Amino acid sequence: MEQERIWTAALVVIGDEILSGRTQDKNVAQLASWLNVQGIRLAEVRVVPDRTEAIVEAVNILRARNDYLFTTGGIGPTHDDITVDAIAAALGVGVEHHPEALAVLERYYATRGGLTEVRARMARVPAGAGLIPNRVSGAPGIHIGNVFIMAGVPHITAGMLDALTGTLEGGRPVxxxxxxxxxxxxxxxxxxxxxxxxxxxxxxxxxxxxxxxxxxxxxxxxxxxxxxxxxxxxxxxxxxxxxxxxxxxxxx
Amino acid sequence: MEQERIWTAALVVIGDEILSGRTQDKNVAQLASWLNVQGIRLAEVRVVPDRTEAIVEAVNILRARNDYLFTTGGIGPTHDDITVDAIAAALGVGVEHHPEALAVLERYYATRGGLTEVRARMARVPAGAGLIPNRVSGAPGIHIGNVFIMAGVPHITAGMLDALTGTLEGGRPVxxxxxxxxxxxxxxxxxxxxxxxxxxxxxxxxxxxxxxxxxxxxxxxxxxxxxxxxxxxxxxxxxxxxxxxxxxxxxx
The missing domain is CATH 3.30.70.260 (ACT domain)
Known part of the structure; x- marks a missing residue:
């Protein structure tokens, strides 16, 4: 029998709240189930703290040895949200405001007090990245190369996965x-x-x-x-x- | 202010059932909360498949850069339970039957059909290891050096953590x-x-x-x-x- 190509993905869960025991992660099981349907196997997960070096290390090792790398967490507007900067550092690119993300946020916040400078932080992406639609709240997810950057809140991530369904190449579902x-x-x-x-x-x-x-x-x-x-x-x-x-x- | 020594632990979750999405992990949150009380910080978690090389890699990297390394999963009696052999390989030691573990299992199975060869597999430990009491079911956990090998079933792991309470050196609780x-x-x-x-x-x-x-x-x-x-x-x-x-x- 011909050896079948196996497609793999890894997940980096970025979050002090998981490592402190405060929050029970739900994204591992959710992503795993979704990947199965796409014919992609979840090969490894790492949970890392909100520290740039830890994120950079995990992202660079895992994106090199898997077809896809997903991250969850750390893409909000506050000081502890360092995912975009850390991944840009891992990829060796700068960070820029994505014009389409700015437009999305402008529409979203039009009836919610307006787009402030802090809120515009959620439009920052590694240079050259595209967006993953967010049907639940304002800020979109981000994809760049084989890296997919998603929210930490599980039902927002669910919406982003929904938007990605059928867009990734995989093998036969397990x-x-x-x-x-x-x-x-x-x-x-x-x-x-x-x-x-x-x-x-x-x-x-x-x-x-x-x-x-x-x-x-x-x-x-x-x-x-x-x-x-x-x-x-x-x-x-x-x-x-x-x-x-x-x-x-x-x-x- | 004097720099305080920070004690860290890592966790390797061993389990295809987590990576397939079939089972929602509960040991990360449980271990994290328990470690906080011991004054030890959970610094990193990896979820790896039931494959020797994956376990060896994670165990050897994480035990070197943390004060303690915990593993959960893969210590039962079936063919997919490869944790003990993989950790022995990581440490470069052999595998032996622990006499005290054999005695524990003999007592436990006395009224449950007797200790068979298959069941005696659960007394196998990396050479030189000690035991972690299991008050819930028969098979004990294992500790060797700074590595603590525990069950995958969360309430069995809870009992093992209970038995370890107060035995590990840590700093001030967070x-x-x-x-x-x-x-x-x-x-x-x-x-x-x-x-x-x-x-x-x-x-x-x-x-x-x-x-x-x-x-x-x-x-x-x-x-x-x-x-x-x-x-x-x-x-x-x-x-x-x-x-x-x-x-x-x-x-x-």
């Missing part, structure tokens, strides 16, 4: 299927390992849980080939049932 | 205080920047939100010095109120 069983994963470890070996091109993840005082696990089969996933799930189901166990389609 | 205001952060950006400058040793984070159709923001003041936090919060409150705004203690 397909996954889940089955669940009230079993200790240690009882079926060999069975899982062998099933994965028999079905080349799939990966099987085992995710144990304790619920209502009972031990169970969900088994997730992933592949870019939907037929492989279906075949492996059917095989696993048979094997688990052969041990006298009830198996739940779609997991527990 | 103190934070929050105030909230129904204001667009862009209106008060200058005020925030100047307040941060006036109070050396604090950092002010600005976290905007949109709720019930209104724009607001919470402002979080952080420092290792509780008096500085209190003084800065009082100052900020005065400044915001001087603009005719209501300020909410503890945030909105």
């Amino acid at each position: 397909v996954s299927g889940t089955i669940g069983c009230w079993v200790a994963e240690s009882e079926v470890a060999d069975l899982l390992r062998e099933a994965e070996k028999r079905h080349e091109g799939v990966s099987i993840g085992s995710y144990p849980f304790f619920r209502e005082g009972r031990t169970g696990a969900n088994f997730v089969v992933r592949s870019a080939d939907a037929d492989l996933v279906a075949a492996c799930l059917a095989d696993l189901t048979r094997e688990l049932q052969a041990g006298g166990r009830a198996v739940f389609a779609d997991g527990i | 103190v934070s205080g929050t105030i909230g205001c129904w204001v667009a952060e862009s209106e008060v950006a200058d005020l925030l920047r100047e307040a941060e400058k006036r109070h050396e040793g604090v950092s002010i984070g600005s976290y905007p939100f949109f709720r019930e159709g209104r724009t607001g923001a919470n402002f979080v003041v952080r420092s290792a010095d509780a008096d500085l936090v209190a003084a800065c919060l009082a100052d900020l409150t005065r400044e915001l109120q001087a603009g005719g705004r209501a300020v909410f203690a503890d945030g909105i």
Whole structure:
């Protein structure tokens, strides 16, 4: 079988609020799910503080070894919003006001007290960048090369991803299927390992849980080939049932 | 003022289930909050896939540049649990069965079908490692040098952190205080920047939100010095109120 090209992305989450434990990140799961549909795999995530050197290091390593790099956070108008300057530094370009972003902000703030100098900060982009539409609030996201700069607030990021849907080149979406069983994963470890070996091109993840005082696990089969996933799930189901166990389609 | 020693930790989250978007990570926020109380700052997080080279790279970079390194995930008994082997590889040591861990598992599984070879995999540790008690399920966590290897399931990790409480050397805990205001952060950006400058040793984070159709923001003041936090919060409150705004203690 021909080796399939795998498209990858990385995410840099920029935010002291995540590292302090104040805010529970939601953008990793949101971006991961969205990327899957685009046929792009989320390969690595880094959460870095609001410090220029930390952002520059993460951005430069990860944009070089992935097809795409996303960032979330730090694009507001306040003193702790340093993402645009840090990414410009990482790319070795200057920072400029984007005329279209200024126009967007001018319209947005026309009924909200007007576009002040502070608010115009949100139109600053690394020189040469384009915009990602923001249908939720005023300030747009930014793309430059393979770097996509997005908001920290999850529902604003959701709108930006929506605007990007279908615009990025990817491979076949990763397909996954889940089955669940009230079993200790240690009882079926060999069975899982062998099933994965028999079905080349799939990966099987085992995710144990304790619920209502009972031990169970969900088994997730992933592949870019939907037929492989279906075949492996059917095989696993048979094997688990052969041990006298009830198996739940779609997991527990 | 004497420069205070800052203690830092990093976290490597090991898990395809996080990168696929299937599972929403909860260990970052949990570890961050726990570290704050120990006087240790979470300096960086990486989420890496279940691949040895990815784990080795992250572990070796981050353990070298932080006082402590934590990992979560991948310490179960199944084929996708490769954390112990990967960390042993990173440290350049072998893997051995820890006698005390074997004893723990033997007791735990005495009434649960017995300790099988597969289950005994959970007693494997990098050579020379010690254990972190697990009060929730059977398999213990592991510590070796400045590396702490913990479970992926958040409430098991919570129990392990509980067992570690007070055992790690740290500095003064970071103190934070929050105030909230129904204001667009862009209106008060200058005020925030100047307040941060006036109070050396604090950092002010600005976290905007949109709720019930209104724009607001919470402002979080952080420092290792509780008096500085209190003084800065009082100052900020005065400044915001001087603009005719209501300020909410503890945030909105």
